[in-house]
Amino acid sequence: MSAMANQPGDGAGADSRVDPRGDPFLGTRFVAPVRPATFLRRERLVERLDQGLTTPLTLVDGPAGAGKTLLVADWAERLGRPVAWLTAEAADQAPGVFWAYLLQALRAAGTRLSPGIGSPAHAGSVDQTLLARLAADLGDMAAPAILVLDEFERVPALEVAEQLEFVLHHAGRGMRLILVTRSEPLLPLHRYRAAGTVTEIRGAELAFTPAEAAGLLDVHGMRLSEDAVSALVHRTQGWAAGLRLCALAAQRSADPERCLKEFEAGQSTVADYLLAEVLKRQPAETQDLLLRVSVVERFRPALADALTGRTDAEAVLARLHHENAFVEPLGHDWYRLHPLFAEILRAHLRVRHPRSETELHRRAARWLAHGGSLAETLAHGSAAGDWEFTSRALVDDLAIGRLFTALRSDCPAELFARMTPEADGPAASIVRAARALADDDLEHGILHLRRAQQLLSEDTADPVARLSCALLEALVARRTGSPGRAEWAASVARDLQDAVPAERLDRHPELLALLLTHLGSTRLWSGHSDAARAALTEAAGSAGGAATAVPRQDALGHLALLDYLDGWIARAERRAHAALREAERYGVPAHARSGIGRLVLATVAVDRDELDAAQALIDEADAARKGADDPVTAAGRALAASRLLLARGSTQAAVAAAEPHATAVVASPWAEDRTVLVTAAARLAEGDAEAAVKLLEPAMDHRPAWTVEAARARLAAGDVDEAHNILDGLPATVPGGPALTVPVTLVRAEVADRAGDPATARRLVARALADARRDRLRRPFLDAGPWIRPLLAAAPADEPVRDWLDTRPRTPVRRVREDDGELPPVVEEVSPRERDVLRRLALLMSTEEIAADLYVSVNTVKTHLKSIYRKLSVNRRGDAVRRARELRLL
Structure with missing residues (x-):
């Protein structure tokens, strides 16, 4: 050790080759690291460092491997000005050593300091006058000295931080300090932030974006798909070292994309890096805490304490x-x-404590049951294999309805698929019943439900579990067409609501919304329309946003069917579209969507003679079909399919399709009515009027639709007087919408026409047209027969009927092309709905825009387009528009 190093105080004569301990200065500490060939410069961060030159302090603060040092080293080399570099070490906690090295870094970079500044003579201290001389010297410089202190987290000494802040403050414009650190320094950063004199680049900003990650992989010789890059960035959170190490591992693979997808972080160089650089740098107690909390996605200090059995987590986590x-x-x-890091810690936990994971999940589940989310509680309870606890947690939270709503990724349906058979409490039986019913396994669903009710009969003081059973009873009633069971379940639910904590009902509004929908569906099936509408309207108006989206769209579909059965097809159409929009808005999965809405729209399309659209809607409903239909949906499917087949002249197929394929405890009056009406219409279309009469006359006195069809059958048989007598049994005004009233008006018009009263016939046809026009109800006019055509043809040319109903036969238009080739004739009439699509094509609207404008699905529009192309003998949109204009369709 030199004599100068032992001299008291600081002075200009200090040996510049050794530090205060007498050790030679280590030159490697004054040199920035060399960037690897695969280094990727990120201009957005370079610009932030450039901006930092306008403030005295720049803080680059991020975790190990975030790319801090290489970022600053690259920037310093490209800056074009001298930059002093000092890599800190643990010995720098001694103030004399730190300041000796800092002064040497400035001198090594060519900073001209006055000889009188000197250097610290003692490792443990530095004279305040030296700091003052240094600050003054820097403050007098024409251009500021730029100093980078790398790995500054190794100098946690408060004394050094205070001295550094003193020099930085008093150097004024003469110093620009860049601190590169893993932890926030002890400088008074709040002052710099308040004054706007600090530039900060933190961990979030250091993270690679997907575009930057793609660039990094590119310099490693790999080009991956956007999805693969995004998945890698998501997994690493843009952590630079993780990306680089993953890229190096994938470089050695024949299939890099698959390698990265199947990359096992726990058995990799990434694991080695994090275990060495992060975990093993911590005390043993901290390592134990990190390993234990790795089993949970998120944690509070209290949860960490529950996992470790200690009480120090708050301070450890803050540090x-x-x-x-x-x-x-x-x-x-x-x-x-x-x-x-969590993934690697979990792998390390299994190695270090192979039998601890189950117990940690159990502890987490029990803590989270009182301080976390239900999804977290269930996930950890299932991971622990504690199915009694996990089932109880779901039922106690009143969340059994979540097994049916299935909107979010934390839906417990799949989680409970792993339930083991030894769990046999009432809650486990309720969950098994719900899962079976959700999977359309009615037999096992009822079996498990009965087991739960048997166990609960011994504990009548459990209103939450019994309310869950009431929901499942209502669902069973709906699936089996049992109105008595549905009303009983609703009554039980009403009695239990006051005994259930209100906050749980508020937290899970889907339970009552589902119950009301099941009740309304069962009432609809049994023909209690007013009671059904009341329950369904309440369900459709349920609050809760996404939580009640499934029952709301289901209820709206059922209300649409009620509107259709009452004859209000435009109202039914609006409700059905509202159901579809509700499902789309909240992303209800296809298997959870009610098919009723599309089936109602299909039946409306048949009534409007838009047969291709009706078929497309039925196909869409069939494609989304999960399992067996409940009775109402089965009847809706039968109604739509049979009426479409009947409109297309397939009478035998229509009769076969008219029978709902669903088993029900009680018969449905309206479903039976529709089956008989389709069968009678088919017989009438086949020319067997007597068979139609035999089907209809037994109950026509109290069923207006049957009376109308019976009168039509008598007219077809040539018995006008009997048809007149049958119609006399109808009230003057038939209740219901146009789909019910227009057929009545038209059959009365036909009777008048046959009886030689053309004035009355014209008046009645005009009334029918006026009633049908708003709903664009065409089918009754097409089914009326040839007698009506002269009356329609006699209507003035400017009658509004021409806008929506045109049943006159057209003469095919032939036109000669410019190349003397003939255009093929239009052999099939373009429907009114297809004209609606054509008009929007002419406005250059996209398929999606047309669908939105017409309130139909994109698939329906595509079906219309195919039909238009076929009818107009074209293959493209532009040709379809030109052809339509030639034919005066536009």
Whole structure:
């Protein structure tokens, strides 16, 4: 050790070759690291460092491997000005050593300091006058000295931080300090932030974006799909070292994309890096905490204490976050581990403590049952294999309806698929019943429900579990067409609501919304329309947003069917579209959507003679079909399919399709009515009027639709007087919408026409047209027969009927092309709905825009387009528009 190093005080004569301990200066500490060939420069961060030259302090603060040092080293080399570099070490906690090295870094970079500044003579201290001389010297410089202090987290000494802040403050414009650190320094950063004199680049900003990650992979010689890059960025959270190490591992694979997808972080160089750089740098107690909290997605200090059995988690987690040790705050006292770090820690936990994971999940589940979310509680309860607890948690939370709503990724349906048979309490039986019913396994659903009710009969003081059973009873009633069972379930639910904590009902509005929908569907099936409408309207108006989207769209579909059965097809159409929009808005999966809405729209399309659209809607409903239909849906499917087949002249197929394929405890009066009406219409179309009469006359006195069809059958048989007598049994005004009233008016018009009263016939046809026009109801006019055509043809040319109903036969138009080739004739009339599509094609609207404008699905529009192309003998949109204009369709 030199004599100069032992001299008291600081002075200009200090030996510049050794530090205060007498050791030679290590030149490697004054040199920035060399960037690897695969280094990727990120201009957005370079620009932030450039901006930092306008403030005295720049803080580059991020976790290990975030790319901090290489970023600053690359920037410093490209800056074109001298930059002093000092890599800190643990010995720098001694103030004399730190300041000796800092002064040497400035001199090594060519900074001209006055000889009188000197150098610290003692390792443990530095004279204040030296700091003052240094600050003054820097303040007098024409251009500021730029100093990078790398790995500054190794100097946690408060004394050094205070001295550094003193020099930085008094150097004024003469110094630009860049601190590169894993943890926030002890400088008074709040002052710099308040004054706007600090530039900060934190961990979130250091993370690679997907575009930057793609660039990094590219310099490693790999080009991956956007999805693969996004997945890698999501998994690593853009962590630079993780991306680089994953890229190096994938470089050695014949299929890099698959390698990255199947990459096992726990058995990799990434794991080696994080275990060495992060985990093993921590005390043993902290390592134990990190390993234990790795089993949960997020945690609070109290949860961490529950997992460790200690009480020090709050202080440990605060320190880990301060040190950027891959512990990230989520707000409200919640933390999480970096996903890749957590993955590696879980793998390490299985090695270090192979039998601890189950117990940790069990502890987490019980703590989260009182301080976390239901989804977290269920996930950890199932991971622990504690199915009695997990089932109880679901039922106690009143969340059994979540097994049917299936909107979010944390839906418990799949989770409970792993339930083991030894769980046999009432809650487990309720969950098994719900899962079976959700999978359309009615037999096992009822079996498990009965088991749950048997167990609960011994504990009548459990209103939450009994309310869950009431929901499942209502669903069973709906599936079996049992109105008595549905009303009983609703009555039980009403009695239990006051005994259930109100906050749980508020938290799970889907339970009552589902129950009301099941009740309304069962009432609709049994013909109690007013009671059904009341329950369904309440369900459709349920609050709760996404939580009640499934029952709301289901209820709206049923209300649409009620409107259709009452004859209001335009109202039915609006309700059905509202059901579809509700499902689309909240992303209800196809298997959870009610098919009723599309089936109602299909039947409306038949009534409007839009047969291709009707078929497309039935096909869409069939494609989304999950399992067996409940009775109402089966009847709706039978109604739509049979009426479409009847409109197309397939009478035998229509009769076969008219019978609902569903088993029900009680018969449905309206479903039976529709089956008889289709069968009678088919017989009439086949020319067997007597068979139609035999089907209809037994109950026509109290069923107006049957009376109308019976009168039509008598007219077809040539018995006008009997048809007149049958119609006399109808009230002067038939209740219901146009789909019910227009057929009545038209059959009365036909009777008048046959009886030689053309004036009355014309008046009645005009009334029918006026009633049908708003709903664009065409089918009754097409089914009326040839007698009506002269009356329609006699209507003035400017009658509004021409806008929506044109049943006159057309003469095919032939036109000669410019190349003397003939255009093929239009052999089939373009329907009014197809004209609607054509008009929007002419406005250059896209398929999606047309669908939205017409309130139909994109598939329906595509079906219309195919039909238009076929009818106009064209293959493209533009040709269809030109051809339509030639034919005066536009």
